[in-house]
Amino acid sequence: MTDLLQPTGSSAAVGSPGPAPRAGWRAWLRRAAPALVLLLAAVLPWSTLSLPGLFEGPLNSPGTLQLLAVCLVFGGLALGYDLLFGRAGLLSFGHALYIAAGAYGVDILVSHYGWDLWSAAAMTVLAAALLAALLGSVALQTSGIAFSMVTLAFAQVGHIVINRDPGGLTGGEEGLPLASAGLPAAFVGVVNTVNLYWLALAFLTVVVLVVHTIDRAPLGRTLTGLRDDERRIAVLGLSPYRLKLLAFVLAGALAALGGVTYALVVGGASPHVASSELTLSLIVMAVLGGAGTRWGAVLGGILYAYLDQRLARLGGSLPGPLGEPLFVLGTLFILAVYFVPGGLAGLGGRLEPVRRALGLRRDRAHPPAGTP
Amino acid sequence: MSTVVLLTLTGLGLAALYFLIASGLSLVFGLAGVLNFAHGLFLSVGAYATWWAAPRWGWLPALAFGVAVAAATGALVELVLIRPLYTRHTEQVLVTVGLSLAGVALLQSVWGADARVFPRPSWTSSVVGVGGAQVPADRFLLIGVAVLVLLGLLAFLRFTRYGLIIRAGVENRAMVSALGIDVRNAFTLVFAIGGALAGLAGILAGMYFSSISPGQGAALLIFAFxxxxxxxxxSVAGAAGAAVAVGLLQQFVNYYGTAGAGDVSVVALLAVVLLLRPTGLAGKVATA
Amino acid sequence: MILQVTDLSVRLGGSHILQGVSFDVAPTGVTALLGRNGVGKTTTLRAVLGEVPASGAVSYDGRPVLGRPTHKLVRDGLAYVPEDRCVFAGLTVAENLRLASRVPDPDFELVHDLFPELRERAGQRAGTLSGGQQQMVAIARVLLNPNRLLLVDEPTKGLAPAVVTAVAGVLERVASRVPILLVEQNLAVVRRLATDAVVLEAGRTAWHGRAADLLSDADATKSLLGVGSTAGRH
Structure with a gap:
């Protein structure tokens, strides 16, 4: 079942030192692009630009900023998930559990126990990391499909418990609104939506920094090595189990941090964040964007969240099943699996032969004939 | 005593549903190597087809119609979506994930997200006295159908040529091809069988819960997994044994423990079984 | 020539396992496919059968083979006895044979004549048989149907000396009816059965000719196979 764990994305971008620095502005631009995009995203709330069709209000309107904040959170969540899926090759079906732990953890501590936000957030992420260590140590006893199913089952327990509203803590199916009394004033009220946007941007930046640092570190290369051939890593004298557990705990902590941010952005926690559907959509995001690539999952997460929210808002005006965001996204996803195997990040590479064919000769190498 | 009888029969009724879903999933995975997330969709499709047909054609034709539509859906999914991705298992799982999301949304757009009242023959609402307990008759229907399906499946696997091919293919697909047998026909067949059984489960679940909703399949699917x-x-026999264990455990713990404890204890059982025997109670290595 | 392999090349998981293997298989007798461990003998057989993706050209009975599904090739008479037997452990001996027979009149007479033991053990699960008995099932499976070429991969691997002799005897009888492409490490068996020999080295054809010529040349045998020509397997 090792082939199940091969993510669809190209792995070439992970852990490789990148092309040799070329002289000239293009190389410089390539390296500086992420920082430029970050800068652009950071100053975006000062823009009053209107993009009709894309957003309902101007860019700095609270509605648009909240939509963008949710997109950024999902970009970070998807990249965090891709640490497991695209890099370590672990197809977890229970990632939502740690997102829910983050969202509900901070919500419960702030709303029920009156903690201040920052200590509640720190406590929640720590507790979620512990939970990931505990459950991961059991789930990683298995591999392949069994691992997927065990993680799914664990997450299902979380979903059930949250829905049952034990001791009135979670609010059951209604969810638990975040009590604004316990929050810093900067995060309360519609006028402060911009701060939530920056918070979401900060979360995404943290995830990108963490995951990209891991990609460059020996750990990242070892993880992708594990994904490709576990025996090779075991031969090097490293314990595959401990490495995978480390990745699992890190991904769990990042998910919890994302859950905390999500609860702040949307003003509470609802059982949906614990559902297996959320994990499935994270998989969709990673694959759509290009699993295992540097920016694929981020792009996939942002695009998915954007479409999900926009389609939900447009839902009534679209005919038939097109009014259901999940129908559109699910269908897009299936088409992407067939026709864009590397995801969005792989598109560039896939256009390469076209460009070459247009400019030069047709020398596109056909893959070797497979077993039919 | 009467409580124990009622809980046992209700637990077995639930086990019957789990078995109908799990046996098809298990065969599909064992033979074709596909973890089929769209299996819950087959269930919903069968249930909605019967719900649609029952007022028009009467109950039994509607039942046959629902099972047939679910079987056709299963075969179609294999032929159109799974087969082109032959041997690419990750992509196959991803496609079934996409299908489960899109399919449920499609049902929702046609019949709405809310639960619909499911028609049922009046006799299934009656109660039967067993050992002092008043047991609803539909429990016996569920158990009876599941036992018949189990016997039928075992006989099919044991005595027919396709059964032989499926059992051999679960062990070693490539070797079956190397004996000159087109194993892909067997893939389509197990998808159709899985679809039919899931559809049957969806119809029975509709009667059991008296209602159907687009998401019902997904909820049952997790326990079937x-x-x-x-x-x-x-392993079909393994699925039957595990379904009984899970159904009974869930019922009893939910009754004697706090609400939801039964579901949690089922997951705990899974964790214990996997830690003791990573391959499950019977059958082949889960990671092969 | 019943089988012609030309410039066969296989890449698996980034490594170039076969890098241009070429040889022919005569329409009669046994052609031995030899070489040290890991030179790609099994991969060559699997590539011919379409079990691994390959490039180059393979023609069987004058028709191109690569890209055709395995089961169709087998139906055209290209039978395969894989390494490690690959009998279906959970099926009985009778079920293993029943599964394999796909013609209206399978040749049970021949099979029961060659392997009388299998008739007695018909109801036994194949997984509980000894290695030699499993090898009998694996060979019997292909003999039930009419074949035009057998691909047999290390049939004597891991078997006791007496059983090795018995298996070689069976293959000798089979070879009088059907040509065989035989992967074999046991040079005594090769000496007894093979008319032609092909030696692979590092994914390429290193030697091709009469088996007797190879085995009588001690130097060639030693350098190509890494063993003395009189030695059995070590």
Whole structure:
């Protein structure tokens, strides 16, 4: 079942030192692009630009900023998930559990126990990391499909418990609104939506920094090595189990941090964040964007969240099943699996032969004939 | 005593549903290597087809119609979506994930997200006295159908040529091809069988819960997954045993413990089984 | 020539396992496919059968083979006895044979004549048989149907000396009816059965000719196979 764990994305971008620095502005631009995009995203709330069709209000309107904040959170969540899926090759079906732990953890501590936000957030992420260590140590006893199913089952327990509203803590199916009394004033009220946007941007930046640092570190290369051939890593004298557990705990902590941010952005926690559907959509995001690539999952997460929210808002005006965001996204996803195997990040590479064919000769190498 | 009888029969009724879903999942996984997330969709499709047909054609034709539509859906999914991705298992799982999301949304757009009242023959609402307990008659229907399906499946696997091919293919697909047998026909067949059984489960679940909704399949699917893993991937008899264990455990703990404890204890059972025997109770290595 | 392999090349998981293997298989007798461990003998057989993706050209009975599904090739009479037997452990001996027979009148007479033991053990699960008995099932499976070429991969691997002799005897009888492409490490068996020999080295054809010529040349045998020509397997 090792082939199940091969993510669809190209792995070439992970852990490789990148092309040799070329002289000239293009190389410089390539390296500086992420920082430029970050800068652009950071100053975006000062823009009053209107993009009709894309957003309902101007860019700095609270509605648009909240939509963008949710997109950024999902970009970070998807990249965090891709640490497991695209890099370590672990197809977890229970990632939502740690997102829910983050969202509900901070919500419960702030709303029920009156903690201040920052200590509640720190406590929640720590507790979620512990939970990931505990459950991961059991789930990683298995591999392949069994691992997927065990993680799914664990997450299902979380979903059930949250829905049952034990001791009135979670609010059951209604969810638990975040009590604004316990929050810093900067995060309360519609006028402060911009701060939530920056918070979401900060979360995404943290995830990108963490995951990209891991990609460059020996750990990242070892993880992708594990994904490709576990025996090779075991031969090097490293314990595959401990490495995978480390990745699992890190991904769990990042998910919890994302859950905390999500609860702040949307003003509470609802059982949906614990559902297996959320994990499935994270998989969709990673694959759509290009699993295992540097920016694929981020792009996939942002695009998915954007479409999900926009389609939900447009839902009534679209005919038939097109009014259901999940129908559109699910269908897009299936088409992407067939026709864009590397995801969005792989598109560039896939256009390469076209460009070459247009400019030069047709020398596109056909893959070797497979077993039919 | 009467409580125990009622809980046992209700637990077995639930086990019957789990078995109908899990046996197809298990065969599909065992033979074709596909973890089929769209299996819950087959269930909903069968249930909605029967719900649509029952007022028009009467109950029994509607039942046959629902099972047939679910079987056709299963075969179609294999032919159109799974087969082109032959041997690319990750992509196959991803496609079934996409299908489960899109399919449920499609049902929702046609019939709405809310639960619909499911028609049922009046006799299934009656109660039967067993050992002092008043047991609803539909429990016996569920158990009876599941037992018949189990016997039928075992006989099919044991005595027919396709059954032989499926059992051999679960062990070693490539070797079956190397004997000159087109194993892909067997893939389509197990998808159709899995679809039919899931559709049957959806119809019976509709009667059991008196209602259907687009998301019902997904909710039952997770417990069916657990049953498949505990029972051993690819083993029908293992699925039957695991379904009974899961159904009974869930009922009893939910009754004697706090609400939801039964569901949690089922997951705990899964964790224990996997830690003791990573291959499940029966059947082949889960990671092969 | 019943089988012609030309410039066969296989890449698996980034490594170039076969890098241009070429040889022919005569329409009669046994052609031995030899070489040290890991030179790609099994991969060559699997590539011919379409079990691994390959490039180059393979023609069987004058028709191109690569890209055709395995089961169709087998139906055209290209039978395969894989390494490690690959009997279906959970099926009985009778079920293993029943599964394999796909013609209206399978040749049970021949099979029961060659392997009388299998008739007695018909109801036993194949997984509980000894290695030698499993090898009998694996060979019997292909003999039930009419074949035009057998691909047999290390049939004597891991078997006791007496059983090795018995298996070689069976293959000798089979070879009088059907040509065989035989992967074999046991040079005594090769000496007894093979008319032609092909030696692979590092994914390429290193030697091709009469088996007797190879085995009588001690130097060639030693350098190509890494063993003395009189030695059995070590």
């Amino acid at each position: 657990i049953v498949v893993v505990i029972g051993g991937l690819g």
